[in-house]
Amino acid sequence: MMKKKKKQKAQAVKHRKLQKIRLGYLSADLGQGRLRELLPMFFMAYDAFRYEIYAYHTEMGGDSSRFAEKATVREIGTCTPEEAAELIRRDHLDLLVDLSLDAVSAHHAAVMRKRPAEHIVSLAEHVPEGLAVRLPMVEGQEVFPYCYTQIEEKTAYTYRPPLLDTGIPTIGVSGSMTAGESSHFLELLSYLLPAIGDVHLVLPVSIAGALGAEDIEQIAACGSAGSSLDFVDELSYDTLDVALGLSVDLVDVCHAASHGIPLITAEHLVRDRYAKKLLCQLELPPRCDVQGAAAACLALCADRERLSACHGLLRWRLFDFCDAGTLQFALERAYERVLAEGDGRSVAALRDELARAASVQNWSVVLAVAHQLDGHDALSAEQRMSLAWGYHFGGAAPLAARWAMSAQGLPTDREGARLYLSISGVEPGTLVGAFTYVQHGLKRIEEGLSVVPEVRTTLLKAYADQSSADCDPEQVSQYAIAYAHEAPTLFLRATYYGAGLMKLNAADISAQEVYEKSLGYDALFADVRPYTHRGRRKKDKIRIGYISGDFRQHVMQYFIWPFLAGYDANAFDVYVYSLGKSDQYTDFFQTLVTKWRDLTSYEQDTVRIAREIHEDEVDILFDLAGHTGNTGLAALAWKPAPVQLSGLGYMATTGLRAVDYFVTDHYCDPEGSGSEELYVEKLLRLTSQFCYNGYTNLPASTGTPARGRGYIQFASFNQYQKFYDPMLRAWQEIMERVPQSRLLLKNNAYAKPGVVQSAYERLQRLGFDMSRVQFECATKDYMWRYLDVDIALDTFPWPGGGTTCDALYMGVPVVSYYTERHSTRFTYSLLANIGLSDLASTSLSDYVETAVALAGNLDLLDALHRELRDRMKASPVMDQERYIREMEECYRAIWNAWESENTSR
Numbered sequence: 001m002m003k004k005k006k007k008q009k010a011q012a013v014k015h016r017k018l019q020k021i022r023l024g025y026l027s028a029d030l031g032q033g034r035l036r037e038l039l040p041m042f043f044m045a046y047d048a049f050r051y052e053i054y055a056y057h058t059e060m061g062g063d064s065s066r067f068a069e070k071a072t073v074r075e076i077g078t079c080t081p082e083e084a085a086e087l088i089r090r091d092h093l094d095l096l097v098d099l100s101l102d103a104v105s106a107h108h109a110a111v112m113r114k115r116p117a118e119h120i121v122s123l124a125e126h127v128p129e130g131l132a133v134r135l136p137m138v139e140g141q142e143v144f145p146y147c148y149t150q151i152e153e154k155t156a157y158t159y160r161p162p163l164l165d166t167g168i169p170t171i172g173v174s175g176s177m178t179a180g181e182s183s184h185f186l187e188l189l190s191y192l193l194p195a196i197g198d199v200h201l202v203l204p205v206s207i208a209g210a211l212g213a214e215d216i217e218q219i220a221a222c223g224s225a226g227s228s229l230d231f232v233d234e235l236s237y238d239t240l241d242v243a244l245g246l247s248v249d250l251v252d253v254c255h256a257a258s259h260g261i262p263l264i265t266a267e268h269l270v271r272d273r274y275a276k277k278l279l280c281q282l283e284l285p286p287r288c289d290v291q292g293a294a295a296a297c298l299a300l301c302a303d304r305e306r307l308s309a310c311h312g313l314l315r316w317r318l319f320d321f322c323d324a325g326t327l328q329f330a331l332e333r334a335y336e337r338v339l340a341e342g343d344g345r346s347v348a349a350l351r352d353e354l355a356r357a358a359s360v361q362n363w364s365v366v367l368a369v370a371h372q373l374d375g376h377d378a379l380s381a382e383q384r385m386s387l388a389w390g391y392h393f394g395g396a397a398p399l400a401a402r403w404a405m406s407a408q409g410l411p412t413d414r415e416g417a418r419l420y421l422s423i424s425g426v427e428p429g430t431l432v433g434a435f436t437y438v439q440h441g442l443k444r445i446e447e448g449l450s451v452v453p454e455v456r457t458t459l460l461k462a463y464a465d466q467s468s469a470d471c472d473p474e475q476v477s478q479y480a481i482a483y484a485h486e487a488p489t490l491f492l493r494a495t496y497y498g499a500g501l502m503k504l505n506a507a508d509i510s511a512q513e514v515y516e517k518s519l520g521y522d523a524l525f526a527d528v529r530p531y532t533h534r535g536r537r538k539k540d541k542i543r544i545g546y547i548s549g550d551f552r553q554h555v556m557q558y559f560i561w562p563f564l565a566g567y568d569a570n571a572f573d574v575y576v577y578s579l580g581k582s583d584q585y586t587d588f589f590q591t592l593v594t595k596w597r598d599l600t601s602y603e604q605d606t607v608r609i610a611r612e613i614h615e616d617e618v619d620i621l622f623d624l625a626g627h628t629g630n631t632g633l634a635a636l637a638w639k640p641a642p643v644q645l646s647g648l649g650y651m652a653t654t655g656l657r658a659v660d661y662f663v664t665d666h667y668c669d670p671e672g673s674g675s676e677e678l679y680v681e682k683l684l685r686l687t688s689q690f691c692y693n694g695y696t697n698l699p700a701s702t703g704t705p706a707r708g709r710g711y712i713q714f715a716s717f718n719q720y721q722k723f724y725d726p727m728l729r730a731w732q733e734i735m736e737r738v739p740q741s742r743l744l745l746k747n748n749a750y751a752k753p754g755v756v757q758s759a760y761e762r763l764q765r766l767g768f769d770m771s772r773v774q775f776e777c778a779t780k781d782y783m784w785r786y787l788d789v790d791i792a793l794d795t796f797p798w799p800g801g802g803t804t805c806d807a808l809y810m811g812v813p814v815v816s817y818y819t820e821r822h823s824t825r826f827t828y829s830l831l832a833n834i835g836l837s838d839l840a841s842t843s844l845s846d847y848v849e850t851a852v853a854l855a856g857n858l859d860l861l862d863a864l865h866r867e868l869r870d871r872m873k874a875s876p877v878m879d880q881e882r883y884i885r886e887m888e889e890c891y892r893a894i895w896n897a898w899e900s901e902n903t904s905r
Contacts, residue, residue, distance in 0.1 A: 021339065022092055024054040024117060026108055027099040030073065031062020034251050035101055041147035042099070043071045045324035047332055049367060049394055054091050056084065058107060066151070081107065085114030093117035095335060098132060100124035101146075102249055102271050119338050125272040136337040139377075143334045146274055147322045148254040156238065157260035157315045159774040160742075161307045163241045168226070169301040172202040172240045174256055174263060175248035177210040184269060184290055185211075185246055189219055191294035192244075196301065198226035204235045207246060237261050241307065242297055245286075250275040257282055257318040262300060262310040266293040281321050282314060308771035309760075316756035316775070323432045323753060329402050333374060340375030347378045354383060363390040381407040385414065388421045397425030405437065415444070416451030423462040432753045435466040457486045464499055469720040469749045470758055473506035481520070491604040493524050494634040498627035505651050505798045506721055511821040515678045518655030521627075522637075522680070530639035530658060531614050534902065542895050543573045545618035545641060547609075548649065549580030549630020551589050555802035556649055560624060561693035564592045566884040572891070575616055579603050580630040603630070610638035619643065620891055623659070626650020633659075643898050646681065647689065651798075651823030653679040661894060663887075665689040667829035668822050675822065684890050688833045688876040690826075691883035692805040694869075698783055701811025701865040704858060706790045711740040712855045715789040715812075717782070717803050720749040720759060722795040725766065727817070730844045731793055732767050737848070738855045741772065743793075746785060748778035786810035790861060791854055799827040808834065808872055811865040813854065816840040817847040834868075834875040 025042055029035040046053055053071035057064045060077035067073055072091075076084040088096065088111070096117035098108055103126040112120055112131050122132035123145050135143050163169045177185060185207070193199065201223070203211075208231050211219075220229060237243070237259035245252060245265030253275045256263040263279065267286040270276050279286055287293040300307050350373050357365035370387040373379045379387070384407035391400035404421035419441040426434055441459045445451060464480035480500035487493045497520065504514050546563055550556035567574055573594040578586065580600065590596040595616065602608040609632060613621060621641035625631035626649050636644050639658050646654045647663030654662070662681035665688050669675035676683060706712050714734065735741055750756050756775045764770050779785070783806060786792075792807040794800055794816035800807070804827045807814050816827035818840055828840035839854070841847040854861055872878050 020052040021050060021094045021335075022054065023051045023335070024056060024088060024091060024093040024096045025071075025099055026056050026058060026088075026096060026111065028057070028059040028105065028108070029099070030055060030057040030064035030067055031059060033059065033062070035099065036062075037149055037151055037254070038101070038146045038251070039067065039099065040149040040151065041324040041328055042097075043067045044069075045147075045328040046070075047328075047396075047399060049391070049396055049399070050332070050371060054088075054093065056088060058084065058105075058111070081110035081114060084111045085116040088116035089114075095119045095121065095339060097335075098122035098124060101251070101274070102126065104128065104131065119341070121335075121338055125274075133338060135331075135334045138330055138333045138337070141330075142273075142277075143330045144274060144277055144327060145331045145334075146250060147324045147327045148258070148318060149322065149324070150258065153779055154258070155776050155779050157258065157311075158238050158240065159260055159312050160771050161241045161304070161311050162239060163301065163307065164304060164771055166200075168198050168200055169196065169241045170200040170202065170239055171297070171301075172235045172237070172243050172261075173204065173207045173246055174235060174243040174252050175246040175265075175269070176206045177246055179210050181247065182211055182215050184266075186215060186218055188244065188246075188266075188290040188294055189222055191291050192297055193219070193222035193224075193227070195294070195298055198224050200228050200230070202230045202232060202235065202240065204232050242300060244293070244297065245269055247271055248275060250278060253278050253282075254318065257314045260311045260315045262307070262314060264293050264297045264300065266290045269293075278318075278321070282317050284310075304771075312770050312773070312775075313757060313760055316750075316760075319751075320432075320753045320757065325398060325402075325430065326432055329399075336371050336375035337377065338375075340372060343372065343375070345372070347373065347376050350376070351378075351383075354386060358386040358389075361393075363393050366390040367394070381409045382414075385410065385418065385421070388418075392421055392424065397427070398430045400424075401426050401431055401434065412449070415449060416455045419444070419451065420455045420458055423466075424458050426462070426466075428465050429752060434462070435468055438462045438466055453486075457483065460486065461496070464496060468758070469752070469755055470723070470762060473503045473721070474509070477501070477503040477507065477517075481517070484524075489604070490524065491606060491634065494521070494606070497521050497524060498631065498633065501652070501655070502627045502650075505823050506724070508724060508726075508797045511652070511678045514652050514821075514823075515655075518653050519680070521655035522657050525634075525637035525656070525658075528637050530637070531610070533639075533642040536617065536642070539573075539617070539619070541571055541573045542891060543575060543617060543619045544891060545575040545577060545613055545616065545621040546624055547577040547579070547613070547621065547632035547635065548624040549578070549603075549632070550625060550628075550649065551576060551578045552580055552583045552586050554580075556624065557585055558693045558695075558802065558805070559648055559690055562691050562880040562884040563622075563887070564589055566880050568885075568888060569594075572888065575613075575618055577609065577613060577632060579609075579632050599632075606632075606634045607638065609635040610640040613640035614638075619895055620645065622646070622663075623654070624649050626654055642902070643894055645684070645894075647684075651826070653681060655680060663689055663890075664822065665829055667832045668825045673820065678822070684894070686883070686886055686890070688829065688883070690801065690805070690830065690877060691880055692809070692872070692878050693880065694805075694809050694872070694878060695783060698810070699787065700869050701787060704790050704861040704865045705788055706855075706858060707862060711742060712738050712790045713742050713744060713788060714738075714791050714793050714851070714855075715744040715746065715786075715807075716793050716795060717746045717785075717807070718795045718800050719798075720745075720747055720755065722798040723759075724796055724798075726844065727796045728763065728766050730817075730848050732763075733848050734793070734851045734855075735768065735772060737852045741855065743768075743773045744776065744785075744789060745773065746776040746778065746782070750775045751777040782806075783810060786812050790865075791815060791851060793851065794827045797821065797824050799824060801826045804830050805872075805877070808868050808877075811868045813839055813861070813864045813868065815847060815851045815854065817844055818842065830877055833877045834871045836864075836871070 055071050055073045057075050064073050104124045120132040240261050243256045243261050243263045245263045249271040265286050270286050354369045367390045384403050388400045388403035401422045404418050422437050460479050460483035467476045477500040480496045484493045484497035575595045576593050577597045618641040620643045623633050623646040628649050637658050644659050645661045646659050657680050659681050661684045662679050663684050665686045789812045792812045792814040796817045804814050818824040818828040831840050
């Protein structure tokens with residue numbers, strides 16, 4: 001009887017533990033307001049296995065809908081405190097969190113006093129006693145609960161200190177000041193102004209409004225005759241060298257840093273501990289007093305290299321620190337400690353229950369009980385591993401990885417499992433530091449750590465997936481191909497072998513070596529039995545099939561347009577096999593062709609894809625992706641069409657002998673150059689292998705921007721993984737030889753944590769004047785940004801394709817360097833086809849000379865900017881009619897050749 005009762009009790013506990021925690025957030029800034037950019041993390045990065053989120057908007061106006069995607073939002077701005085508390089109470093919250101920053105507002109305080117939830121926490125710096133609890137520490141560390149997130153796309157920041165051009169520092173004052181608080185400010189200026197010499201001081205209304213006439217006179221008396229004082233409605237960060245902080249909070253610090261402006265202040269002038277923490281993280285710790293703050297400002301203005309580094313890196317350091325996943329992980333552990341208060345169950349009982357649940361792999365109970373133990377700060381390394389397994393089998397790989405990484409101190413025989421969970425299934429870019437952990441794991445194995453083969457295989461895969469943009473491409477290729485040989489499915493073997501080959505385009509190796517490594521791809525399909533095509537029925541039209549994952553908003557859409565929109569429907573039928581995501585471009589492409597097959601659901605079933613193509617009786621199958629992402633190349637191993645081509649999307653032989661032809665041109669693979677020996681395919685040489693379909697409704701360049709700006713702006717919008725040190729040294733020499741020139745680097749890689757910091761340090765080591773180098777993330781106005789560029793610098797050994805066309809179309813000449821290897825000659829081909837082959841060089845020294853000479857000839861540069869779009873439109877690069885007719889002549893020729901060979905037997 002006792003045993004039965006115990007079992008019933010255990011089941012009841014289990015049922016209770018499986019319920020999600022109801023977590024509510026109280027905020028006045030969901031619609032608009034100063035704190036709005038601190039809020040997205042709470043509603044987007046939370047643990048959905050553990051929490052159900054509610055948001056209570058206590059003000060009216062603005063748009064709170066962006067927070068409703070993953071949370072229930074209640075608008076209570078018109079409610080009395082009693083009504084608001086009752087609405088909150090109806091949601092049966094376990095925990096209510098007030099998201100105030102400085103002080104709890106009277107309205108929030110009135111709501112919280114009604115105790116609408118069992119537990120109430122406030123993040124505010126100043127909380128009335130007894131109203132709410134503060135966040136507890138986690139593992140001896142104070143939790144940083146805020147993550148700055150730019151809700152609107154903003155790329156502008158002051159990467160170069162104005163002081164470098166004006167010779168006079170411009171100092172703005174950030175924060176706020178009420179009447180009677182001017183003494184600290186005046187004291188700060190009394191130390192600073194007499195010592196700094198000429199200075200431009202900018203005061204916003206929030207500061208100047210609290211100053212009297214005598215205060216202004218005192219400030220003026222402290223400054224030199226060459227100094228100036230401006231009063232503005234709002235501080236414009238893009239004109240500042242330094243900001244002085246006066247009664248600043250976390251938002252002030254974030255705004256300054258996001259604009260690249262160092263904020264200097266004293267400890268007692270910072271309103272909340274989070275602002276102090278962030279300033280320290282940004283390497284701008286608050287000084288002990290105003291005299292120290294003045295000294296720090298003086299030192300920074302005098303040290304131009306450090307000032308430049310602040311401007312160049314502060315924005316990126318802010319974004320690196322504000323990793324929502326990492327911050328939310330710690331925050332939720334703090335919540336568990338709050339929820340553990342008042343829990344009557346002992347740690348011993350929880351440990352017993354966790355052990356039982358883990359032994360029978362009841363992962364839902366494991367998650368609930370392990371988190372309760374963590375709330376009691378009593379979770380051992382082994383129990384953390386149980387929690388990691390729970391998330392792993394629940395499909396939350398990033399959380400599994402975080403808990404596994406935290407399980408330090410495990411016995412050596414458990415380290416393999418920890419390595420596996422720390423990486424397995426984690427999507428690239430979802431976990432900061434994942435690649436470092438992969439490197440650590442592989443090193444441990446090389447040093448003798450005994451693990452099951454699956455652990456090493458997982459790490460090899462993760463190395464290929466998680467590698468950072470500046471990794472050695474040959475090494476990444478090596479690991480990707482190594483994983484391909486151990487992968488469990490043919491699809492994965494083909495995918496990772498292809499990824500390894502793709503990575504070689506960023507390595508400066510010979511075309512012969514690329515060819516030899518490519519042959520290994522064909523070996524993956526040694527057991528495949530290809531289709532035969534004897535006795536095919538005769539059709540009125542030649543049936544062309546195109547296969548790719550890029551029939552969508554993708555760089556390739558601008559090169560595949562003629563195939564879909566310009567074909568001769570009287571002579572050809574066009575079948576498309578789409579393997580990628582669909583969007584509005586996909587929907588439109590479908591209206592252009594004979595048949596559209598969406599095979600995305602069969603992406604990993606290459607046998608099925610090949611069968612679908614074979615059953616459609618396609619005559620010529622053209623693979624447009626090669627070894628790039630979402631490719632269908634592997635399906636060609638089954639020879640689903642009698643004649644098969646590849647090209648355009650890839651830069652070397654596919655290595656797959658089932659592919660009959662490779663599409664190139666006379667510039668990338670000149671006749672007599674020996675190119676044929678570097679392909680398993682026969683070469684089809686067009687006039688231009690690319691045909692670019694330009695964007696519409698884009699303004700044309702009216703001349704080189706340098707005319708009005710006074711300096712040359714070089715740029716590269718190419719992928720950061722294409723950057724190669726010898727080429728970067730050439731860029732550095734160009735910058736040195738073109739005084740005052742600037743370099744704009746724009747790409748989506750710079751949005752990833754740590755990339756800009758790494759790139760900055762890399763360029764600095766190579767001798768760049770970093771005050772002249774600007775990094776930008778990719779943005780929707782990407783094409784318009786070219787209107788600010790004078791000359792584009794191409795990359796090597798992996799040059800631009802789409803980016804080169806984009807630059808030329810927007811009037812920006814591109815300087816390129818190429819060798820005999822096909823993949824280095826894309827830009828050369830494009831330039832030659834528009835009559836500007838002189839901009840491409842066969843030596844780095846000539847590359848440098850070309851860029852310097854062009855920068856020094858503003859008349860020529862101006863003419864090119866005005867003429868380039870027309871040149872492109874008049875050239876084979878944009879002559880769609882000529883291009884598709886030339887391609888169709890090739891189709892006829894190779895189809896006739898196949899028919900002649902196969903009907904004569």
